[in-house]
Amino acid sequence: MRFMFKTDYEDDIRLFPHSGYLISYGSLLVLLVIAPFVLSSYIVSQLVFVCIYATVGVGLMIQTGFTGQASLGHAAFLAIGAYTAAYLQQFNVPFPLYFVAAGLLTGIIGALVGFPALRLQGIYLVIATISFALIVEEILARWESVTNGNEGMRVKTIQLLGTAVPRDSPTFYFLCLGVLILTIVGTLNLLRSPTGRAFVAIRDSETAARSMGVNVSLYKVKSFAISAAITGFAGCLFAHKLSFISPEMFTLQLSIEFIIVILIGGAFSLHGAVLGAIFIVMIDPFLTYLKDDVPGMIAGMAAALGAGSERAAHIQSNVAAFASANGLKGAIYGVIIVLFVLFEPLGLYGRWLKIKLFFQLFPLYKRATFKRQKIYVKSERNR
């Protein structure tokens, strides 16, 4: 059992509260650095997607998790970042320049969206962000002189310092990893600054925050802008990773995936954004595995349990048909979301915290520690 003894404010806001943090994050970093040289290229490619999704997750976490402003429109911000990059690239703008431009432009648009959203809350805000995303999707499909319409745009390989960075190279992976780490460190710094504390205050109670002198409108717009800008940076990388973008990639479905990232990871923590991104990206390899290997395994088990070979083959073909059914991914998504909301509302990171606390307090752990309060009165629900 470790007791943290804090003597001043600097101790309280330190990024690495004790040496254990340095050791664990340091070893994680080492593992991530050697990963592309050890793992198969497919897994590394998935890791790149994890980095991109996690960056978006961090951005969304700032807005939804920390400021409490729900958004189902982040696919639109990702699209704006991606299209800005693709458009500027046509004019031979160097990568660092259009990378920054993608983030800045998306941030400005985020702020512009934030202003009208100031008056909205709860379900109205959710619907307004959905509307915004649908409108952006339509604009991308129709503004053909810039976006090339439904035919989509090709994105060329990154030219960085005179060398090409192909999208499956380890360098591209390091680029994405670097952006993710910078985003996380930047966000951690933001969260321990007055701005970050204002965000959290607004989430917990807008009225209380206002009466403590927080300029609610200003900070809400800031939160929208920062969140959008981070998503814009991720969008630039996303465009390069896919090497081709078209409007139907940035649908409501993608926005929902981003929300799932922070829901499954666990709202209110940056760890959650990364864990959720790992989860959502790794569903695809998992389903492929399900299609390829599981039918044979189940048939083998059936044969071991005494079923005839004909019957085993029958079972195998049935399971294979089920595993490759068209909508299976959607059904799994649906079940996972519902199960998480019902049984693990704090997400994967919440589960980790519970396990940690269980061992720290060993015989004294109480389940009720993490229980949420239920609110049955309308006027309180509508905060």
Place this chain on the structure above:
Amino acid sequence: MLDFVQQVVSGIALGCVYGLIALGFVLVYKATEVVNFAQGDLMMLGGFFAFTFIGLLGLNYWIGFAAAVISMALFGMLAERLVVRPILGYPQFSIIMATIGLGYFLRSVVGMIWGTDDFKIETPFSQGVVRIGSLVLAYDKLSVIAATIILCALLYVFFNRTMLGTAMRASSENMLAAYYMGIPVKRVVSIVWAISAAVATCAGVLLAPITFIHSNVGLVLGLKAFPAAVLGGFGSIPGAVVGGVLIGVIESMAGFYLAEGWKDVAPYVVLLIVLLLKPEGLFGLHMRKKV
């Protein structure tokens, strides 16, 4: 001028479908403050139930319709029991996510069972038109409009004149107080879900002659019904239908008079403008905050 009237009428018919879905949103919202993102998918499922009863089993249209409504009402209760009841009272965001998950699940399961093709239900309204002067009105559109008016009136009376309706409004205001006053809140909530699933089924069946039903129709129309419910103020039954009709008319006007592409976007543009000017919608109540 004739074109204009024709467009308005078909807009109203389409809008009534939106209105019916929005009515489902509003019912659940009024009684439990839950926003059901799976409402469109309930409508889709209702349509498929009706298709199974009428198209595959060959039942009479009205019997099949009734069977679909009853089975969907039971399904609504089941969904409420499994997904919504355990999280009642939690933050709205959790509940929204749960219903989004439910919607995902319904869409893909329907796709797996019935396939992803388009289906059509034969109805007594599928053919035939009424002519008023040179104005041509199809039966299918008129049937949607008539059914919406009837359902809306029934629900309005139900909420404002019956004991159960009053109980629903009470449990919406304050579940705890309603419970103390002897209202069986859990049963009330489950009945609300049954009613809203039944209303959704009506929408699905009435829609069938106008467009085909397929596993994604709920998502597409549900997204249009949201602006309808918001325009109406998310909590007002007549508001939902008026909002739906407005959205339908705007959509068909935009499709007719504006450039291509506006048709799909116009409802959302109007929605954003309305939200900017009146954040609680056209018929919404302003809620005081308690600190």
